Amino acid sequence: MASAAGGIRDRFRAQMLQEIKDVALRQLAEGGPAALSVNAIAKELGVSGPALYRYYAGRDALLTELIVDAYTDLAAELEAAGPGLREMAAAYRAWATAQPHRYRLLFAAPLPGYDAHDEHLVKAAQAVMDVVLGVLTTGPAPSRPLAGQLTEWGRRRGHEELDPGAAARAVLLWSRMHGLVSLEIEGNFASMGLDADELFEAEVATFGQAE
The missing domain is CATH 1.10.10 (Arc Repressor Mutant, subunit A)
Known part of the structure; x- marks a missing residue:
């Protein structure tokens, strides 16, 4: 009973x-x-x-769980998209544009005083980057200072054998996709009369040339 x-x-x-x-x-x-x-x-x-x-326990505890959930969902979407760079980028964009409020939650400081670098959040964010690193396994060698920083970043996240070139490509891809998606969901492209689909295709094609 x-x-x-x-x-x-x-x-x-x-x-x-x-x-x-x-x-x-x-x-x-x-x-x-x-x-x-x-x-x-x-x-x-x-x-x-x-x-x-x-x-x-409070608003911040709820906010933290919502952010972790969002990272978990995004990682699952990227992983399910397939092994290619284009498929992964398309899944990233689709997830963000379908639920922009959750996307903003991940990449903007949610509230003054909120610890956006809490270890639970860092671990959840790493799950997304791990999917990207699984696709971009190689890349041009970055500068020695950047290579050292990326190697240390990988070591702290459990990637003892992380290739600095692949890590640099992963961070650059994320930076570029984040910029494109952020401008799209905030309506900047629409206000310019630009087709976001065409811009996405151009961005993926440009980044793919580095492969």
């Missing part, structure tokens, strides 16, 4: 956690990180504010 009760409690907790995150994501979509309010979530779910703190 106790086991059955425990199972019911676990299912209820899992359901509540998901409902909390669903409401939080709607808040993010409507007003960005500043709109995230634990009390507003509690009100929408019909529970007291203190009751919600049984699930999350």
Whole structure:
């Protein structure tokens, strides 16, 4: 009987956690990180504010879980896209443009005072970069200072044999795709009368020439 009760409690907790995150994501979509309010979530779910703190210690704890979830989902999308550079880049762009509020959550400082370099977030972000490194296994050797920095970065992340050339290509690809996607989701290309699809194709083709 106790086991059955425990199972019911676990299912209820899992359901509540998901409902909390669903409401939080709607808040993010409507007003960005500043709109995230634990009390507003509690009100929408019909529970007291203190009751919600049984699930999350506070707004920052909820924000951290939303960011980790987003990194996990993005990594899964990239991994499922296939082994090619173009497929991976297309999956990155598709994920970002489909849910820009979650994309912004990953690459903009969410709130003043929030620790965007928390170890949980760094680990989740590394899962995305690991997929990219799995595709870009080689690359031109970078400068000695940059090669040393990339080697140290890889060592800290568990990549003892990381090729600095591949790492440099991965970081540059991410930088370029981030720039392109960020401009697209903020409407900059549309305001210029430019076709984002054509720009994407041109960017992937240009980067692919370095292979």
